[in-house]
Structures are given as C-alpha cells and as structure tokens.
Amino acid sequence: MAGLELNRLRKSYGAVEVIKGVDLSIMDGEFVVFVGPSGCGKSTLLRMIAGLEEITGGELKIGSLVVNEVEPRDRGIAMVFQSYALYPHMTVYDNVGFGLKLARAPKEERDRKIRDAARILQMEHLLDRKPSQLSGGQRQRVAIGRAIVRQPEVFLFDEPLSNLDAALRVDMRMELAKLHQDLGATMIYVTHDQVEAMTLADKIVVLNAGIVQQVGSPIELYQRPANLFVAGFIGSPKMNLLSGSVTAVDGDAVTISGKDMANVQLSADAEAFKVGDMVTLGIRPQRLHLSGSGALVGQVVLVERLGNETNVSVSLPSGANFLAVLDGDHVLQPGQVVTFDFATSDAVVFDVDGIARYAQA
Amino acid sequence: MSVTTADSAGALQTTVRKKPIQARYPGWFILPAAVIYSVLFLAPTVSSLYFSLTRWTLFDSVFIGFENFAQFFREPFLVQGLINTVIYAVVTSGMKVVIGMAFAVLLTSNIVARGYLRSVVFFPVLVSTVGVGITFTVLMHPTQGMINETLALFGIKGPGWLTNPSLALYSVALVDVWKGVGLATVIYIAGLVAIPRDYYEAARIDGATPWQNFWYVTLPLSRPATATVIILSFIGGLRTFDLIWAMTKGGPGFASDTVASVIYKQYQAGFYGLSTAGNVVLFVLIAVLVIPLTMILNRRRGHE
C-alpha cells in the first residue's frame, strides 16, 4: 500500500514551465482530486505521476521509493483515460488481460483475475465483445476493469467521466466512490467538474497555472477558500466578488466601503490591513437574504423562480452583476430595487494580492 | 497534508539519475529503414552528383566539369523533351483528376453494377506497364489496330496514334490515364466516402441542385484527395518512362521523348556521365515544379 510524496515537482517544455514546483503529500488510501480550469496543469501532473511525462525537476515518491526514473509499469499504478483508450482490435477480455499477458502471468491466473474484475464491474456478459460494440458507459467499465486487474497501489483517473451523459455520470460517480471503498487503494482523480470533486474527494487539490492554489477537504475549500481563485472556482453558482477599500480597522473587524456598499463591517485578520487598502469582498449567493435595510442595493435584472429557491440577478450601482440565491419563492419584478443583507461572518475579505484573510480563531 | 512553501525541500535537487526512462518512441525504430535507404538510395544519388561531372567509360572516368550539362542542353531534343515531359505530366494528372473524380462520383452513387464497375476500372492498375504498353501498341496500330478498324466501320479514318509525331505523346498519355485512372478513382472514392452526409443534407434543405451539390460540397471537400491524386500522378508523370519506352521508345524519331527517356537513351549508349547529368536535370525539374505545387495544395488544405 502506498501514499505519494511530491516534492517541488516541476515540468517544463523548453522554456515554458507548466508545473511550477508542486509539493503535495497523499496518504495511502486517500481519494485525491485535482481540479482546475483547463490548461492548469492538472493532467500533466497526473501524467508525471503515471510516468507518461518526464519529470523536469523535483522528486516523486510512491510509497517509500523515488520513482522519477522508474518505468510506468514498475510504479504500481494503473490509469483510466478520458477517451478510455481501449485497444480497438482486442475483445474486452483481451483488453482487460493485456497487461497481465505482457507480464507473462500464467493463463489460469490471468483468466481468474479478468473474471474477478468483470464481476466487480458487472460486465461479465461483455467479455467477448469488441470495444466498438459497447456503449460509452460500458467502455468506461472496461477501462476501469483494465485498471483493476493490475491490482495497483495507486489508481489514476484522467477526467474519466467527461465523455458520459449527465445521468450516467452520476451513476458512475457513485460506483467509483464504492469502488474506492471496496478496494481501499489510493486514487488520484483529475477533473474540471467541481461537483465530481466535491462528492468524490477526501482531499481536493486546486491547481491554476501550474501552481497549487489550495489543498483541503471539500468543505474546507468551500467554506474557507484560501484565495480569490479558489473562491471563484469552488461553489456553484460562483461566489460574488465586490471590490472596495478599507475605511477603518478595529480589532478583528474591518470596515469596507466601495461604490456598491457603504461601511460594511466584517470580521477578518485585521492585522493584515490598513486604512486605504484595496480589497475584495466575497459573499456566496446562498448567504444573501432580502431585507428592508442592508449593505447591498441594486436593481433586479433577471429572476429565476425554481419553487424551492429563487435566483435573483441584480445590477449594482457600479454596473457589476451580483447573484443571490434566496430560499423559497419570491415574486420580484425586473427593474425593481432590492436590498440584500448578510451575516458578517459569512463574508470573506481578500487582500490586494487576492489572499483570503480570515479572523484569527 | 497541507501546502508547504516552495523552499522547504531544497535538498531534493540532487536526485541521482540511474537510468533514463525508456524512450517511448525509440530512434532505433527508424534505423533499419534509414540504413537501407541511405546506403542503397541516398549514397548512390549523392555520388551521382560527382559522376555527373565526369566522362566515364567502363573502366575510368575523366573529370570534365560541367561539360556533361552543357552537352545535355545541347542535345537537340532536350528542350523538346522537357516540354514533352511537362505536357505529359500535366495532361495525365489533369485527366486523372477529372476522370477519376467523375468515376468516383458515379461509383459512389447508387448506380447498378457498382461492384463490377469499380473492379473493372481498377483492374488496369494491376497489369504490368510493359504488358499494357505492348497491348496498346498493337491496338493502336494505324491500319490493323482494333481502334482504327472500329473507327473504319463508321467510315472514319483513324489517325496514326503512335506514328503521327504530333499525336504520339498524347496517345501514350491516354494509355497512361487508362492504366492509372483506377488508382485515382479509388483515392477519390475514399475521399468522397469520408465526406459527412450532413453537408449533403444541409445542401438539400437549402435546395441545391445536383450540380450545385457537386460544385459547392463534393469538390471543395474532396480537396485532400485531389491533392493526393495530383501530387502522385504529377510526380509519376514527370518521371514516366516504362510506358513511353514500351510503346514508342520516344519515337517516332524524337517526337515523344521525355527527359527520362532521353536519360535512358544516353545510358544505353554508354554515355554514363551524360545520363547521370540528365538525372540531376530531371531532379531539378521535378523539384522546381513539385515543391511549389505541394506547398500550394497543402496550404489550401490548412485553411479548411
């Protein structure tokens, strides 16, 4: 069984650096999800772990071994590709058994392992088919089956669900979670879909431009995003962000004013601020409620009434757009002027560099 | 479990490289082909550049500078040969494009006996050039040839296909097309089959006539196939030798000589230096014509 250590891992293509020194430790049996926008380097990082990309600098340990120079087949990993990468000319049986065949496993052992994997994935009836005769979901299973038979210590998934339709994706997601429970292996999973990340991960790694933005459990990331990037990336709909400047600092409270708000007092790490600093205020749409008086005043642009909740899009005086998700049904007309309020503990203040400054506990 | 800052692992820079990760696409895959190609093709070709500057007989060679090239261009029929070569290449590749396209359109439609027609059109590709040359030399005989005898039935006096000096080159080109159009057709069929049906359906909804269908959908979308057909048959046409040699030997007189047949004649006559110089001339001619052609065809393709 194996955890992973990534120490100052770097990757560059010529002069272009795409992974800029990643430090990360992953514990044995953990389900870790790499998320980030496309091009952030999450897939590259995964491929470096797999051994498909050479490591330019730093050190990669799987278990207690430094594997920078180790062939993929000797790293104890298995990988499921976005496109599944099934061998079109082989049957499902041969696809699943290809790795064992290459390892010259005895025939009976091979057969047993293939059938075991097929049973786990409930695809025993597909073994004689060619990949072209399978549906997307079935192909997905085969790809996972191919990974399982290798009995790896680390599973690597590269956006494995992105080619499935929405309903199937939810099913497969749950199956993957179950698989993780059953096998207890370390899994590293790359996706750009934050719902997958939130539901599957023990630990999420948010990447942007080759740099780790934040590592933490899904709830941690949602509740205490470390910076503007994570705040904007995690959570749906996106966190509202308003710019303003510090007008007063008092104990662990900071007062912020801007075009769209006047003298809003918030709890934050006051030592990080001084009067006149440019800051960004972040507030999740779900944390807003209508009130007679409040910090934010704007004009309704669009109302979506879903019954159990109402999404209100509001235009603020600065022209910025702002979204509120209100519990229950509310009848609002476009053009109507509304006022929102929120609890000061629900807001996050980001300093001029975009770092979140929470009040010291 | 938490983000560590970048400085904490400075000592790790000194990872020892034991063995590099196995190259996934190892260079030695190229090696067998590269060795065969370099030794048997490139080396003689490069050395021929030197030999083209010498006059060599069976046992010795004398360096004579560019005299061979001068002589080659003094060859009374070289200029005609150059023109003939270009005419031949243009005529054959042009006809292969047009006829191949027409056949392909016909053979991808729901015409009856499609399988038979495809086979019949492709069949000449399989027959040896020499065999085809011999057969058509006989068929194109001015008085006893089947072609003219058939024309005579309609009261037409057929021309001397291969004996009329102003016609011989075109007759050979015609046979070349006969033999080669099957390949062009297959390439075009492949190109047409690859065009998504959506385009035709969209065009039908737009009310396109069959002709518009062809002009605005088939033609532009089969451009990759056209490029392949043109480049292959144009290079083939410029280098053509077998067929001309089998049918007219460049005759009557020198009327259907191409650069390749002139080269071969020099070689046969034992003028090895001269012949090799001709090789160089032919190469330059091909390069001058084909490289720009390739670039034009590929550039257009890039815009699609």
Add this chain to the structure above:
Amino acid sequence: MTMTYTRKTILGLTAGLMSMTGLTGIALAQQTTLSLFSPNDQAAVAYTEAMIEAFEAANPDINVEIEVGPGGTERDNMVKSRLATGTMNDVFVYNAGSLFQAINPVQTTVDLTNEPYMADILNSFKQTVTANDGTLRGVPYGQAMGGGVLYNKKIYEELGLSVPMTWDEFMANSAKIQEAGYAPVIQTFGDTWTSQLFILADYFNVQAKNPQFAEMYTRGEAKYANTPAAMAGFQKQADVFNAGYLNEDFGAATLNDGLRMLADGEGAHYPMLTFAVGTIAQDYPELVGDVGFFALPGDDASLNGTTVWMPTALYISANTPNMEAAKKLVEFVASKEGGCDPWVEINAITGPFLIQGCELPADVNPAVADLQTYFTANGRTAPALEFLSPVKGPSLENITVEVGSGIRTPEDAAALYDEDVKKQAQQLGLPGW
C-alpha cells in the same frame, strides 16, 4: 544430362520444379557448368540449342546453361554493365566491329590469337574481332549477311522487271510496281532499327566513291553532311517517302509485318539484312522461294555491290572461372560441326559461313543464292561501316525514322547525325574530336 533432355523427357509443372531444384543440383556437383549469354532472335536461339546439344553430347562433363537477354540497345547496355562490373557469363555472344571495340576487349575478353582454329577463320571476319592491341578475341557465331533489298520475285516476273543496277532504275521499277497496285517499298518503323538500312546498306556505294571514308570518318575529318556520297543514303530514304512508295502502315509495322508483306507479295522491296530470309523460311516456308535479294543500288551501274555484315561473335569473359570448358566451347563453335552444321540442320542459312570448309548446301533459298553471287564476284562486297570504324551514333535509328516519315529533311538529318556521332567519339576518347 542436360536441361534440354529433362525438358524433352518429363512434362508437367512439378517435374519442372524438381528438375530445377533437385536434378540440376546433383548435376552441378559432378560437372562443369558453363553459362552462355546468347542472342534472343529465334534463329540464333534455335541454333544455340542445337549446337549446345551437340556440344554436350561430345563433352558429357560440361553442362551449358543458356541465358537469353533482351536485344538491341538494351543488350548493349547489359553487356557493357556486366563486363564493367565483372558479372558477365563465362561465354557471351556479342557484335563484332564497332560495338566490339566499345567493350574494351583487351581487358574484358580472353585472347584467342594463338588458338589453332583461328587459321580456319576467314580474315574478313578476323579483322572485326581484332582488339586495338592486335589480338583476336572472338569466333563467328553465325553467317555473314548481306544488307540490301529483299524483293518479291513474283512481282518482278509479273511486271517484267529486272534487278535495278542504279537508284534511278530502282525508282522507275517502283513507279511501275505502284501502278500495278503493290506497295513498292516496305518500311517497318515499329521496329525502329529497320529504318537504318537505307543508310547502312548504302555503305558499299559510299566506299566505292570515297575509299578513304571510314578512316577519315573515324578521325573526325569526314562527315555525312559534307560527303555527298554518304548523304545519298538519307536522300534515298527521303525519295521513297516523297514518292509515296511506302506501305500504308509503315510507321507502326514491325519486321514481322514487313516480311509477311514481302512474302505475300503485298510489297515488292524491303531494304533488309538477309538473315530475315530465315524468318520467312520458318513462317512462310511455301513463299520463301519468291523472295530474292539485290544490293541497294548507287548511281553508277558499274560500281554495284552489296554491303556485308559480319555475324556476331562468341567471346570468353576475362574473369571466367571455367576457362578450360569455355575454350572447348569456343573451339567447337569455330569448327564445322559446331559453327556450320547446326545451322544447316535447323535450315537457317542466310549467308556464307566464315569458317573454312563450310559449304552452303545446294538448296539454299534464292535470296541467299543471290547474295552468294556478290561474294563470288570480285569487288562487289564491302563491309558495313560499323566493322571499319568504331564510331556509330546511338540516335541513327531515330533520325532515319524521321527522314523516312518525312519529318526531317536529308540535309538536316545528316547534320544531326554528325552531331550525334560526335558524342560517341568523345566518349570513346578518339583523337580528332
């Protein structure tokens, strides 16, 4: 045990395969195997097979394999590159005369000067296989041939014509023949080489007027364009075209067609070498008696004679590992049994033999008999230019096709041919070019 015997006794594909693999394998172990590069015309192949059969019967320890290559210029090419690269068969048949000089015989062939049988070979032949160091390199492989006009005797009888002694008479005869509805002159440019006969067979007339022509020509002093007698050949070819005397399909007809037309009496005259009579004898045995031969006439009836071609010669390749066996074969070909009798046996007599003691049988075809009369008379033969000078332009046949098709004037053609010849002379490194 030879392949020939195998072939006669066993039939069927399997047997053929066996004989190729198994049987010859055994045979090889016990015998010397000689490889002979032979010509590919039908008569020569028939002769070669008959001769080898006789030779192997006389020399049971030697097995001869025959390789038949292409003919014409392609053969020149093959012979040259094989000799240059040291891959020539043990013994090979190749032209005497100018082409012989071009294969660098001193280095590529074996000196046969001191072989006893050389005494029996006619001098006229020997001079064509003499290398430039004065040694003899080959023995005749066939019979001498006349180059002139094969004509249909029936037409001549029917129209009461007599053999022309001058070009004017020839043209006059042709005019009458045309009136009678026959093609006066057969040309067959489908086999381009046949177009050269007007020039090459006219050499007797050139030499009659300019005895020094060959020497001066070799030195680059005499040219076709500036020697009226030499130009005459081109002129004659143009004359018959301009007069419309040619068969309709002259541009595409082949030698075979020409011979058929001649034998059938569709055409009256066919400028050709007498070897072609052999083909007629084989394909149209009943008609061969209608074909006669006369020399291509000049403009002076008192200087009438024929141009003579020496046969090809048999040479030993300088690097043969089987010298002893090769010499035996050459000796056999130089004898009456090997060099003459097989020809008589296969009934392919087309001209006089060049080995002393070989007589033509009494019942030779009329054309050969006609040729024979030129040999018996004094001064009525001259060797073809290619046996006197190493210089021969490679494009002559293309040029003569043009002249004979009216594409090019005789003057132009002569000048062009002189240019063509120059390349050849330079390539040979001859002085004066």
Add this chain to the structure above:
Amino acid sequence: MKKQLPLISGIAAITVSFFVFVIPFLFIIFMAFKDRRQAASRDFSWPEGFHLWENLVEVVTTRNWMMITAFVNSSILTVVSVTLLVVLAAMVGFVLARRDAKWNGPIEFLILAGLMIPPAVVPTIWLLQGLKLFGTLHGMILIEVAYNLPFSIILYRAFIATIPRELDEAAIIDGARPLDVFFRVILPLLWPVTVTNIVVQSVGIFNDFTNPLYYLPGANNATVQLTLYNFQSQFNTAYNLLFTNILLITIPPLLVFLFFNRQIVAGMTAGAVKG
C-alpha cells in the same frame, strides 16, 4: 422516372466500360488462344481453334522452364520486399508521427526526395557489387525496399497521426515495452492502410521491369516481367506467346486484388486522403 436514372446510367456505364476497359483484356485473352499465324495479324478476331494450352505449355517450358524460375523469384521478391516495407515503413511512420524531434523536418525532406529523385543506376550497381549483393535476390529486395519506402512511410505516417496517443500510453501503463506497443497495439490497428500498401506495392514490385533489368541479371534470377523478352525479340515476335505470357503474369496481381478488393477503399480513406 427518377427511379430509373441509376439503371439507365448504370447500363450506359457498363457499355462504355466494356469498350474502354474490358475489350483490351478480351483482346489479350483472344490472342492467347490463337496460333502463331493467326496471332501475327493482331486483329480482334475470334480464335480459330483452341491453342491456349499449347501456348501455355510453350510459354512455361521455354528456356528451361524460365517462367517457373521467374515466378518463384518474383514471388519471393514481392513477398519479402512488401513484408519488409510494411514493417519498416510503419516503424518509421510511427516514430515520425509520434515524436516532435527537430530532425523530423530533414527526414521528411529526404522522404520527399526519394519520391522525386530518379535513382542513379550505375553507382548503385557498383555499390551492390561492393556489398556482394549485385545480381542476388537479397540485393534486389533491398533495392525495392529502398525505392518504395518513401511512399509507404507517407501513407503510414498520415494514418498513425489519426490513432490517439492515449492508446500507446494505455499500453505503456499496462507494461508494454516499445516493441510491444508497436507490434501488439499499433501495427494491428494499421491494417486498413497496410492493405493499401500491400496492394499498391506488391503490384508495383511484381510488375517492376526496369529495376530487375538493371540489378538482377542472370537467367536464374529472371523475374516475370523479363520473360516478356522471350517472345518479343529484336527480330521477330510471337504474339500468341507474348500475350499468353502477359495473361499469365497478370494472374498474381489479380489474385491480390480479388483478395483485398473490398478493403482497398477503406485503406485509401484511412491513409491517402487524410494526409
């Protein structure tokens, strides 16, 4: 009316194709049935009497069964050359399509050059002699491989570029070494374009006339195209035998065609058009 169009145009096409494409072959076949005399007039006439068998026997037995030797030689030459071409060209195409090495440019230039430059014959003969390969089937095979590599490589490279790289990577993760990746995963996937290669190259090599003429002299080395010389000499031609010979040597390419007929278009779609 509209429904009948395919039928009408089909009948028209069959008629035209019959005259343009079928008659020449009928001519060859008729000639092969004739005796020497009838064949000499070379007209399109019904054969008088059945002479095919005797023509065949004569063609096959001429010159010590040269035709059999030639068929054996040509078959070996074709099969071995095409096998080598397929494997070697696919390997080169694989590496070229997958690696973005800086010498890809020069290599592609050399490949194009091979497509364009007419080979220099005499230096090649000398070279072969130096290697003791002149006039051997081995040498001839290598020559055919060298001369036809460029075309095959171009076909393969274009096709391999369409095979997702993830397949290679999946195989690598599965523990495949480069040779495994190539032979077990990539090569089988190249089948459509391999068919094209096999058809085009085997027909080309089997029908090659010029190169064996130069590089493979000797009666024991004869290839089928050279057998045409047996009946077409400088001095006379036996047309019945000549055409029987043509007929006979057309059979192997015909078999190749019949065998791969259906797959040729697929291969072209895959290889030639996407390039």
